[in-house]
Amino acid sequence: MIKNYFEVFRAGINTTFQDKGRSNLHHIGIPLSGAMDGRNYLIANSLLENDLSSPVIEFAYQGPLFKYHGENINIAITGDVIFKIKRDMVETQGSCNKSYLIKDGDEIDILSTNKSVYGYLAISGEFDLKYQWGSCSTNTKAQLGSNNGEKISDGQKIIISKIISLKSTKELKHINTKIEKIRVIKGTNYDYFSKEGINAFFNKSFTISKLSDRMGMRLEGHKIDNIVNTNIKSEGLIKGVVQVPSDGNPIIMLSDHGTIGGYPKIGVVISADYDKLVQLTSGSKIKFQEIDLPEAETLYDLYQMETKNIISQIK
């Protein structure tokens, strides 16, 4: 008999199970996937004293509304998220980066993310999920991972196979900061583009298109002129690569990207800025700044130290 579960009244726009993702499968066409915003994923699990690679529910823009059935459980929501918890007809405004004790019959209504894209919900326990290649991350394009490779849908039950009862709730004072520019290292086909095109890429602002998802972020505003060839022989891609197809509008590869591609690469977003990049909403502006490899490596070390520092402040 199913004892503990969430009953999904409204699934939200793009709600999936995610964890750290699956590696060493690029050569057969399977990308990393995993939580888009790695830092907020780690904070969610840390707030509940979970193993840091535990699965969570990721949502984008509008999140799910569900009712909990079962024994007491703790949850935490991270990102910049507007949500409510309803108990016995009383609604409480929720705060991110804080664990809550949830009881049988409580409703959690994740209305939306605030000026950001992705948010995370973790539980003190384990979801009943299928793992594929060591990860439960759902890749809807390849129909891989938990939930039969599908988004969470209206009316389904999210079954919890194990609950760990925590003695106290935890909290973190943390605000997700934004950065003015997304930093980029020159791509391997940098010299395929005209001077004007390169100038536009690094000096003008672009608008993030509505056609952006976990696979890629499409940009509009300035066409990047190609002076060599609009196609290259297909080759490997990684997340953060900025490809420019023949229409001149850049596309940034995100966590569920195709593993190979045939468009020239103007740049690659540095690892330290990936979590902030994915949180930029469609319709908002983005600007790039060119830096070199040693700078990018230093920035990544700093970003990692900052993440550890944030997590150490959980009380």
Added chain:
Amino acid sequence: MIKNISNLGDAALYCDFGNSVNKEINSKVIRYFQSIRNQNIQGIINLTPSYNKLIISLDLTKTNFNKIKKIIENISLDPNENLSSKKIEIPVCCNEKFSLDIERLEKKLNLNRNKILDSFFNKEYFCYMTGFIAGMPFLGDLDNDLQAKRLETPRVRVPKGSVGITEQFANIYTFESPGGWNIIGNTPISVFDKSNETNPNLISPGDSIFFKRIDINQYKNFND
């Protein structure tokens, strides 16, 4: 054998084996790919071989570009005879309900369908790489007279099992997906099996492929 190693962003090595696409260069890529994979090098999280490039992705919490570059520059490669290569037969049915673009190809190539199919089937193909979507093999080389461009407007849905051709390559759609290749038939074989974690791919880079023509009855009975 690698002509140049540069960085692709801060978390990947871009190993360039040259500009041409041929079996000889691709075999070098595959040899590096298999050798590096067999050595389980700390900090490497993905290897993406393609026609003439190999991308090595890194976990920056464990390593960095310069450390792995040094390892790759001094790596001892597995002997060629240890490289795995299978011979695989793929049945393909070219019934009109599957050969979605045969008429278009007749016009594009100025050949009749019998000529097109004769040329397609009487050949051994080499798997250069797999990817883009899970398990999709990129096979070559088609004869010169079969080389056609992609569809101008790609299909929103190409059926699972579709066998397509473009330029000097053939591929197989491992599951339903958007795509722009010229579809000439369909295979009843499952080329990618996600429930088989050890060997999800029927075809791997370096394998030899033979397409065997089957009729609609053989196709229907194939999975019985």
